[in-house]
Amino acid sequence: MVDRKKVAVIGGGVSGLAAAKAFDERGHRVCGFERSHDFGGVWELSRSYPDVQTQSPKDLYCYTDHPMPQDYPEWPKGPQVHAYLHSYAQKHNTARLFRLNTTVKTMERRADGRPGWTLTLEAGAQTWSEDFDFVSVCTGQFSEKNIISHPGQDDFVARGGEVMHSSEYTDPSVCAGKDVVVLGGSKSATDIAVNAAKNGARSVRLVYLENVWRVPYFVGGINFKRLLFMRAQEQQFNQWGKSPLQRVIAAVLKPLVWVNFRGLETLLKTQLKLKKHNMVPKVPIEKDVSCSIPIVTPGLIECLDKGQITPVLGTFDSYSKAGLKLSTGDTVPCDVAILAVGWKLGVPYLPQEFQEKLIEDDGQYRVYRLSVNPDLPDMGFVGFNSSFCTVLSAEMIANWLVRFADGKLSNQPSAGEMNQNIEMMLNWKRNERPAAKIYGGLCSAPFHFKHFDELLADMGATKKKRDNPLAEQFSYPNAAAFGSYLASTEQYQAG
Numbered sequence: 088m089v090d091r092k093k094v095a096v097i098g099g100g101v102s103g104l105a106a107a108k109a110f111d112e113r114g115h116r117v118c119g120f121e122r123s124h125d126f127g128g129v130w131e132l133s134r135s136y137p138d139v140q141t142q143s144p145k146d147l148y149c150y151t152d153h154p155m156p157q158d159y160p161e162w163p164k165g166p167q168v169h170a171y172l173h174s175y176a177q178k179h180n181t182a183r184l185f186r187l188n189t190t191v192k193t194m195e196r197r198a199d200g201r202p203g204w205t206l207t208l209e210a211g212a213q214t215w216s217e218d219f220d221f222v223s224v225c226t227g228q229f230s231e232k233n234i235i236s237h238p239g240q241d242d243f244v245a246r247g248g249e250v251m252h253s254s255e256y257t258d259p260s261v262c263a264g265k266d267v268v269v270l271g272g273s274k275s276a277t278d279i280a281v282n283a284a285k286n287g288a289r290s291v292r293l294v295y296l297e298n299v300w301r302v303p304y305f306v307g308g309i310n311f312k313r314l315l316f317m318r319a320q321e322q323q324f325n326q327w328g329k330s331p332l333q334r335v336i337a338a339v340l341k342p343l344v345w346v347n348f349r350g351l352e353t354l355l356k357t358q359l360k361l362k363k364h365n366m367v368p369k370v371p372i373e374k375d376v377s378c379s380i381p382i383v384t385p386g387l388i389e390c391l392d393k394g395q396i397t398p399v400l401g402t403f404d405s406y407s408k409a410g411l412k413l414s415t416g417d418t419v420p421c422d423v424a425i426l427a428v429g430w431k432l433g434v435p436y437l438p439q440e441f442q443e444k445l446i447e448d449d450g451q452y453r454v455y456r457l458s459v460n461p462d463l464p465d466m467g468f469v470g471f472n473s474s475f476c477t478v479l480s481a482e483m484i485a486n487w488l489v490r491f492a493d494g495k496l497s498n499q500p501s502a503g504e505m506n507q508n509i510e511m512m513l514n515w516k517r518n519e520r521p522a523a524k525i526y527g528g529l530c531s532a533p534f535h536f537k538h539f540d541e542l543l544a545d546m547g548a549t550k551k552k553r554d555n556p557l558a559e560q561f562s563y564p565n566a567a568a569f570g571s572y573l574a575s576t577e578q579y580q581a582g
């Protein structure tokens with residue numbers, strides 16, 4: 088018999104909605120808290136910059152039981168994703184479980200000594216504390232802006248210049264007739280640079296530290312989901328936990344794999360004209376692939392070709408009356424500086440003593456299956472396993488986490504087993520996955536299938552693969568199929 092728990096879900100984005108549904112479905116009493124006025128997280132409308140669209144194709148960015156509408160484009164726009172998330176909440180009557188405009192300020196162990204946590208909550212002028220038996224942390228990786236400034240910024244703003252974080256770029260008219268400089272090389276940086284160029288900016292410069300591999304929506308004319316998301320492709324990357332036989336096979340196939348990746352690089356260099364624009368990355372593509380690999384913004388190459396966007400390898404040095412001085416030594420004209428410098432990964436409401444158990448000195452997180460830390464009982468993360476199909480990843484780990492909390496995993500791990508696995512994974516990330524440094528390694532891509540295989544095995548799924556072995560090897564993760572695998576795990580009710 089599983090005890091019915093009072094469960095807090097912090098955050099009402101993709102992950103919070105998945106977690107609330109998973110715990111509610113098992114009969115727990117769910118109390119969700121979202122600090123914004125609306126659901127959606129990064130897709131909430133006031134946080135989305137113009138023209139934002141998914142990087143993932145729509146059938147790779149959906150919950151298992153709720154495909155995106157047929158009339159949505161292959162890569163839905165931000166407001167469409169937002170509407171989709173609302174329709175999911177409506178379908179499962181999830182909104183009733185949440186309090187909006189409510190911020191979790193702190194999380195402490197319960198004063199009564201019982202398992203669980205006491206949350207301090209704030210809604211408007213009201214502050215109160217509440218005890219929970221379990222906490223599902225779903226606050227994402229994009230909740231705290233990375234704020235940076237450069238010498239001379241205050242005077243630049245006093246003279247009428249504008250400096251904003253990428254998430255504040257919601258009105259393209261700020262760029263009309265202006266000299267715009269975007270700092271950063273991520274997808275949001277190129278999205279904003281293209282949007283500014285198309286909305287009448289006098290000049291647009293894209294200033295970034297290093298070239299990275301970018302993937303176009305169509306590689307050599309083929310939708311990238313058909314090339315880059317296959318189990319067969321995933322096995323070519325250096326995975327963790329290989330058996331001796333898998334190591335031998337990998338050694339034998341190494342030359343073929345090398346040729347495959349060099350072929351892909353050549354294709355990308357040609358299609359994206361990377362040499363012409365001095366944008367060829369130094370790192371081999373197989374070392375670079377992680378959640379941070381950007382998809383090419385539509386129109387980017389055309390804007391580069393026409394000189395509407397000038398790429399500059401470097402960073403900002405300082406603002407002056409003459410313009411914006413870059414680390415290259417050049418001073419460029421600038422009226423609007425847009426800092427696409429990302430977000431601070433963290434769990435700020437968790438006191439320092441617990442953060443120390445969770446985060447290593449190099450920023451890597453100690454989380455088993457990218458969800459739980461053995462020294463922080465009665466809590467787990469949903470969304471730390473982000474990927475190229477984050478909605479499915481969130482739903483998978485939410486289902487895993489409720490079973491973990493209830494002691495209902497087929498492979499319920501001991502603290503010792505979790506620590507051993509965490510050490511193995513950290514060692515692998517530090518030595519084999521330099522790209523994992525970004526986001527502290529909280530990304531399951533490009534190992535979607537391997538990660539999901541582990542979760543399904545833990546949950547005791549009796550069905551874990553498609554019947555057709557060819558489809559299983561050469562097709563992308565199918566959300567509906569994963570729904571059937573989840574349905575093959577033990578279905579139980581708490582209370």
Ligand SMILES: Cc1cc2nc3c(=O)[nH]c(=O)nc-3n(C[C@H](O)[C@H](O)[C@H](O)COP(=O)(O)OP(=O)(O)OC[C@H]3O[C@@H](n4cnc5c(N)ncnc54)[C@H](O)[C@@H]3O)c2cc1C
Nearest residue numbers: 098100101102122128129141142143191226227470475477
């Ligand atoms: C522009 C953009 C495009 C993207 N495109 C893709 C894509 O195509 N494919 C893909 O897989 N991923 C994509 N991502 C990654 C995206 O972050 C995930 O897909 C997913 O939306 C993350 O959802 P989440 O619920 O984990 O986090 P979030 O969406 O960040 O939601 C976290 C929520 O927690 C709330 N919160 C934070 N702190 C507190 C607190 N203390 N108290 C209460 N509430 C709190 C926040 O307000 C927020 O609503 C994209 C991200 C961005 C920014």
